[in-house]
Every structure is written in C-alpha cells, then in structure tokens.
Amino acid sequence: MKKIISLLFISALGVLLLFVVASMPRMGDPESPTREHVIPRYLENAEEETNSPNVITGIILNYRGYDTSGEVTVIFCALACVLAILGREKRGRIHSYVDRSPVPASPVVKTMVRFLAPFIILFSVYTILHGEISPGGGFQGGAIVGASIIIFTTIFGLWEASRRIPQKFRVPLEGSAFIIFFIVGILGIVGGGNFLTYAWPNIANNLQPSVVLWLTIIVEIGIGLGGAMVLISILFAMMREEEAIAPTA
Amino acid sequence: MATALNVVMIVLLILSAILAVRAKDLLAAVIIFSVYSLIMALVWQRLQAPDLALTEAAVGAGVTTVLFLVAIFKTHREEER
Incomplete structure (x- = not known):
C-alpha cells in the first residue's frame, strides 16, 4: 500500500516536472525572460564597470558581491558546524589513517x-x-587546492599532511575569504559608495585604472585560500582519531 | 552527432543516478556518485558553463567523494536492511 502511494506520488511529481521542463524557453533563445532584465546591462557594461574581461567574474564578485560573501559565510559556517560536532584534531595525537586501513595504498598510487x-x-x-x-x-x-591536499591526506595519512599544513598556519586562513571580502567592502564605504561597490578605486581611477581589477584578484585569492583551508580542516576533523597514539618518529 | 552525444550523456547520467541509489555496497555507491558528478561536469561544459563544470569536477567528483569515503571507513560499508 505504501509502495503504491509513493509510486503514485513520484509519477505525479515526474509528470508535473516534465510539464515545467516542456514550457521552459529553448536554450539560447534570445527572447527568453531571463535575458531581458539585467543580462543585457551586464553584458554591455560589465567590462568597463568591473574592469574584468571575464563577465562571469565581474557578476559574481562585483554586481553580486553580497551573494558571494554570503556563500563564503555559508562555507565557513559549515566548517564551524563540523568542528562543533567533531572537534579539531589535536597536535601530536593524530595518526595516519591509511596505515590502519584494511587496503594499504599501492606504490603506484x-x-x-x-x-x-x-x-x-x-x-x-x-x-x-x-x-x-x-x-x-x-x-x-x-576547491582544486583542497582536493589535491585531500588526495595527499588519504594516501599518506593525517600525520604527514598536517606536518606540511600545520594548524597554526591553517586556522588563521580559514576565515580569510570573509575577512578580505569585508575589508574590500569597507573600502567601498570609505570611498563614498555602498558596501562592496569597489568605489574607492574608482576615485583613484585617474591614477591607476586597474585598481578595481587588482581588488577583484585580491578577493579571489582570499576566497581561494579560505575555501581550500575550510575543506582541508573539515577533512582533518573527520579523519582524526581520538584514541590514536602519536607516531614515535 | 552532437545530439547523439547529449543523449548518451543524459542516459549515463540517469543510469548512474539510479545505480548510486540502488547499490547496497556504499563504497560502490560513492564511486558511482563520483561518476555521476564527472558526467554532470561534461554536461555543464556542453551547456557552455565552464565555471560550473570546473566546480562540479573539483567539488562533486573530488572533494565530496573523499569525504564520503572517509565517512564510510569510519562507519559501516554495507547498508543496513
């Protein structure tokens, strides 16, 4: 009985979704509603307003800087939740996980x-x-830095990885994404604009036209470092072994 | 040719999604899920969204797979019935 009800519900949902998909505008349709409001403005003015040749970067970091700073905060909150539940790994008490895994890593890997x-x-x-x-x-x-360190950690163990990325270096960088976003946003207010308008460099534009671009790059570096460190910290917290003995070496 | 490629990718996508849910061995499910992410990255690229393709390949196929693997090794490999 339960199965029949869930089957009916799922098929009804599927039919509904198919109807929605059928009424969506064709891909690349120039008259679809998503292309009529802000997209033309973005496509025409992004390059001179945000000074970044890649329009997507201009939209993500400049026009929609609020959204991106919110996303950065969400990632940081995820790390905070993981640490609140699992706790941070302790220095000197961490143990190579792979050494105890039933399938040891092969020399090729x-x-x-x-x-x-x-x-x-x-x-x-x-x-x-x-x-x-x-x-x-x-x-x-x-994410790519995080993935490379995560691969390294799963193969060589937590001890080796945390020796290369020590906690005292990782912890201050975890919040770097939001901190740098905040600093750049405040610079906008100082320059007489709104939060995150990148207005301060616009005043200085007469001297150095590429300051907006440099600020964008700084924000990118901050997001990259912060995201990578958050991913690594989540993995380390998941892999730590409470009862593990510190290696003798 | 392009349509055939699209159809192949969509079929593989649906197939891997179903298999990932149906697999009793959770390790197999995680690997199939990473295959799903990889195909999804190709689909994003076909839809001319290279930024999303990069994110999907790095986060979906790389990071989440390893996090799932660590979680599985910490708990049980088999799904409880």
Missing part, C-alpha cells in the same frame, strides 16, 4: 600522488589568478 600533487596545486594557482580572464576563480581554485 603513492608515486602518482606525490608526482601529481604539485601540478594540481600549480593549476589551482592558475585558476585563481587567471579567474578574471578565463573560466574559474576563487571557489574553483580553492
């Missing part, structure tokens, strides 16, 4: 990870710094 990790980090630096020109940016680059 270890060599490949050791060989590839620097290149992944290099690519993420490119993604962050080149974000205002090509696809990508702070979030993506931060």
Whole structure:
C-alpha cells in the first residue's frame, strides 16, 4: 500500500516536472525572460564597470558581491558546524589513517600522488589568478587546492599532511575569504559608495585604472585560500582519531 | 552527432543516478556518485558553463567523494536492511 502511494506520488511529481521542463524557453533563445532584465546591462557594461574581461567574474564578485560573501559565510559556517560536532584534531595525537586501513595504498598510487600533487596545486594557482580572464576563480581554485591536499591526506595519512599544513598556519586562513571580502567592502564605504561597490578605486581611477581589477584578484585569492583551508580542516576533523597514539618518529 | 552525444550523456547520467541509489555496497555507491558528478561536469561544459563544470569536477567528483569515503571507513560499508 505504501509502495503504491509513493509510486503514485513520484509519477505525479515526474509528470508535473516534465510539464515545467516542456514550457521552459529553448536554450539560447534570445527572447527568453531571463535575458531581458539585467543580462543585457551586464553584458554591455560589465567590462568597463568591473574592469574584468571575464563577465562571469565581474557578476559574481562585483554586481553580486553580497551573494558571494554570503556563500563564503555559508562555507565557513559549515566548517564551524563540523568542528562543533567533531572537534579539531589535536597536535601530536593524530595518526595516519591509511596505515590502519584494511587496503594499504599501492606504490603506484603513492608515486602518482606525490608526482601529481604539485601540478594540481600549480593549476589551482592558475585558476585563481587567471579567474578574471578565463573560466574559474576563487571557489574553483580553492576547491582544486583542497582536493589535491585531500588526495595527499588519504594516501599518506593525517600525520604527514598536517606536518606540511600545520594548524597554526591553517586556522588563521580559514576565515580569510570573509575577512578580505569585508575589508574590500569597507573600502567601498570609505570611498563614498555602498558596501562592496569597489568605489574607492574608482576615485583613484585617474591614477591607476586597474585598481578595481587588482581588488577583484585580491578577493579571489582570499576566497581561494579560505575555501581550500575550510575543506582541508573539515577533512582533518573527520579523519582524526581520538584514541590514536602519536607516531614515535 | 552532437545530439547523439547529449543523449548518451543524459542516459549515463540517469543510469548512474539510479545505480548510486540502488547499490547496497556504499563504497560502490560513492564511486558511482563520483561518476555521476564527472558526467554532470561534461554536461555543464556542453551547456557552455565552464565555471560550473570546473566546480562540479573539483567539488562533486573530488572533494565530496573523499569525504564520503572517509565517512564510510569510519562507519559501516554495507547498508543496513
């Protein structure tokens, strides 16, 4: 009986969703409603207003800076929740998890990870710094750094990874995304604009036209560092072993 | 050709989504879910959203997979019936 009801409910929902999809505008339709309000303005003025050649970066960090700072805060809150539940790993009491895993990492995997990790980090630096020109940016680059460190941690263990990224270096950087966003936003107010208008450099535009671009890059770096550190800290908190003994080495 | 590729990707997407839910071995479910994310990244790229494709590939296929794996190793591998 339960199964029949849930089947009916799901099929009704499916039919409803299919109707919605059928009435959506075609992809790339120039007259679809999403392209009529703010999109033309963004496409025409973004480059001179935000000084970033990649319009998406201009929209995310400049026009919709509030949204992005909110997202950054959400990521930070996720870390705060994980730490509130699991607790931060203790220095000197952490233990390589993989050593105790029933399936030890093979030499092939270890060599490949050791060989590839620097290149992944290099690519993420490119993604962050080149974000205002090509696809990508702070979030993506931060996620890639985080992923490379996470791969390293799962293969070589928490002890090795936390020796390379010590807690005293990681903890202050976790909030860097929001702090840098806030500082840049305050700079906007100081310059006579609203929060996050990047107005201060607009006054200085006569001297240095690319200050807006530089501020955008600084915000990107902050988001990238903060996001990466939050991901790494979440993984470390999940992997820590309460009863583990510190390695003798 | 392009339409055929789209159809193949959509079919693989739906297939991997169903398999990820149906799998009794949670490790297999997580790996299938990362395959889902990878195909989704390709779909984003086909929809001309390279930013989303990068995010999906890094977060969906990379980070969440490893976080799920750690969670599984900390608990039980088999789904309880």
